[in-house]
Amino acid sequence: MSPNSTAEMPGELGTFAPFGEFDETLDSAESVGVDSGATLVKLCIRRSGGDLHFGTWPSPSRDRVLALLDDLAPERVGITGCGSPGVLGGLGRQAANPIEFDAWGHGANHMLDRQGLAGDEAYLLVSIGTGTSALLVDGDRVERVGGTALGGGTALGLGLTLTDCRSHSELAALAARGDRGRVDLLISDVYPDSEIPLAAEATAAAFGKLARSPEEKPLPEDLAAAIMGLVAENIALLSIAQARAAEVSRIVYGGSTLIDNDRVIDTVRLLGAVMGVESIVLPRGSHVGALGSMLLGT
Structure with missing residues (x-):
């Protein structure tokens, strides 16, 4: 893992590492989430104290992500996204494989709650990745209602x-x-x-x-x-x-x-x-x- 500075940004969730890097002091994790997409692999790492760390790699770098997961040895792992079969196949351990839309809904609800923006009303979650999906989120219920090839x-x-x-x-x-x-x-x-x-x-x-x-x-x-x-x-x-x-x-x-x-x-x-x-x-x-x-x- 390459050294870098990941200073906490006020009002935001956790530390955000430079592209393709993580702080070399990040040597263990309680749980890890992976979103392996068509263009990028995104990681969310939670340490035992509850601190969150976020990182991003290009999708061809999945082997580096697997090596990082091996180094961190997390107790729990969840992997989603279109590239999840490749990550699961190389992981060598049990991991959850939630449906991508469910993962987005749970993640968005958590982010909104942490930001003091959660509410009881349903909302439209729009994920602008390689393409774009629109999800109707109502509590824990998530339904894809549309999208576009633009992204x-x-x-x-x-x-x-x-x-x-x-x-x-x-x-x-x-x-x-x-x-x-x-x-x-x-x-x-x-x-x-x-x-x-x-x-x-x-x-x-x-x-x-x-x-x-x-x-x-x-x-x-x-x-x-x-x-x-x-x-x-x-x-x-x-x-x-x-x-x-x-x-x-x-x-x-x-x-x-x-x-x-x-x-x-x-x-x-x-x-x-x-x-x-x-x-x-x-x-x-x-x-x-x-x-x-x-x-x-x-």
């Missing part, structure tokens, strides 16, 4: 094609410096005199401005910002529609696409506010499935 995988694919960014962190950092208004066609471009009751900065057509000025080459950071906006806006609008269909007024967002991704976070929050829906972004939402699988571990 972090979409952003990464478009990012590689249009900007040559090869990782989520690289694309998110580039997007933070960009202006999607130089790429997207906005309402203010179509109705400059505010002739209709729509916000001037709202998107009329994603990437639509490029067709109007084909001779102007867009900057990579503006393309990255537009990519994140395209993904976030459509996920948020679909989620709001699903929440209304399910007759719930609160949407809780999690998933690995939210890691260090202010563009996506700000967009889903803004659209929720505009559409009259409460939008909560979980502070450790990328690891909601890992936390849930730890809670359901054996």
Whole structure:
């Protein structure tokens, strides 16, 4: 395990290790939850004192995750996600294998409770990972009610094609410096005199401005910002529609696409506010499935 600093962040759940690393003093665990996804493997580790530690590895690094689990020798392990058969097969010990949706629901309930945001009402849990799933959570009952193929995988694919960014962190950092208004066609471009009751900065057509000025080459950071906006806006609008269909007024967002991704976070929050829906972004939402699988571990 590589040394690093994992200072506690005020108001958030546990310590968050740099990508692919854990503090070398983390040499034992009471319980571990693993969410092995299509792109990333997420871990939630609880020590005997109750402290939580979160870590992330690329999915091809499952052997490193197995070695870490062997070193930690936890009493209880829970493993979920599409890659769980590979982790279970190499683990060499008994482990719980909860259904992914159940793990997400339990993890989200726990995070909301720890943040003082738990309530008696049902809510829509939206996990933005490689793709996106929408779950109706009502207490311990979890039901998948929708989703979309748009997600972090979409952003990464478009990012590689249009900007040559090869990782989520690289694309998110580039997007933070960009202006999607130089790429997207906005309402203010179509109705400059505010002739209709729509916000001037709202998107009329994603990437639509490029067709109007084909001779102007867009900057990579503006393309990255537009990519994140395209993904976030459509996920948020679909989620709001699903929440209304399910007759719930609160949407809780999690998933690995939210890691260090202010563009996506700000967009889903803004659209929720505009559409009259409460939008909560979980502070450790990328690891909601890992936390849930730890809670359901054996």
